[in-house]
Amino acid sequence: MADLWGTDEAVIICDLVPFVGQIIMSTIPEIGMKRFQVDRREGNTIAVWSWFGWRLLVHFPLAVGVDYWVYVGWDHLSDFPFNVMPLLFAGLATYTLLVGVVNRISISVSPAAIQVKHYPLPIYRNVSLATDEVQSLYVKRGFISSGSGHSRSYQSFGWLLVARMKSGSDRTLLPKAVPREASLRFKDLINRELEVQRSQA
Numbered sequence: 784m785a786d787l788w789g790t791d792e793a794v795i796i797c798d799l800v801p802f803v804g805q806i807i808m809s810t811i812p813e814i815g816m817k818r819f820q821v822d823r824r825e826g827n828t829i830a831v832w833s834w835f836g837w838r839l840l841v842h843f844p845l846a847v848g849v850d851y852w853v854y855v856g857w858d859h860l861s862d863f864p865f866n867v868m869p870l871l872f873a874g875l876a877t878y879t880l881l882v883g884v885v886n887r888i889s890i891s892v893s894p895a896a897i898q899v900k901h902y903p904l905p906i907y908r909n910v911s912l913a914t915d916e917v918q919s920l921y922v923k924r925g926f927i928s929s930g931s932g933h934s935r936s937y938q939s940f941g942w943l944l945v946a947r948m949k950s951g952s953d954r955t956l957l958p959k960a961v962p963r964e965a966s967l968r969f970k971d972l973i974n975r976e977l978e979v980q981r982s983q984a
Contacts, residue, residue: 819968827893828976832965834886846880849873882906888961890969892976897946899956907958917977918947920970925959942966 818833853873882904891898897917899910925943941959944966948954957966 819965821972826980827891828972829889829891830969830972831887831889832961832969834883834888836883836962839880839883842876842880842883846873846876849876878904888957888965890956890973892973892980894980897956897973907960910954910956912946912948912954912956914977914980916948916950918949919977920944920946920956920973922963922966922970944969 818836820831822829822831850873853869886904886906887902889898889900889902891900892914894914897910897912897914901907901909922942922944925941942961942963943955943959944957944961946954946956957969
């Protein structure tokens with residue numbers, strides 16, 4: 784595989800990154816208004832949130848840059864197994880970009896169940912809870928810990944959408960990677976739906 788650094792092809796690709804970024808920025812305001820959609824039908828409420836947003840301005844040049852670096856530098860990479868890590872890193876960057884472009888999160892609330900689905904690409908585990916077993920939903924700050932005992936320290940690591948069950952236990956519905964604003968909108972919507980359903984019971 785030829786080394787393209789310093790050639791016209793490399794210059795063209797590098798120039799395309801900011802150009803495509805400008806296209807994304809021009810379309811995001813319209814798409815942003817459609818990121819969160821709610822559909823109510825026959826006692827079933829479905830809220831859908833799209834991953835497509837501002838973070839793609841970071842993911843896109845990162846994925847393109849990493850893939851191109853692996854492409855032009857493949858002949859210079861070490862033999863197996865040392866060339867696996869660059870491939871894994873490039874694959875992860877590309878997959879993250881694809882998730883940001885096409886993936887959705889849907890949460891449906893019906894008298895029978897609260898269901899969370901991530902689609903079309905597999906990224907997080909889907910969740911299903913019996914509606915009559917859920918007390919309410921809340922958003923809490925997620926933490927990762929390091930150390931042990933008195934020396935243990937905590938570092939903030941995003942927000943979680945959590946279902947408080949009537950049994951007193953908690954079940955995580957959305958991971959920390961989901962922005963706090965999206966988790967809060969899901970929480971408010973589902974809590975309102977639970978109150979409506981209980982008032983009609």
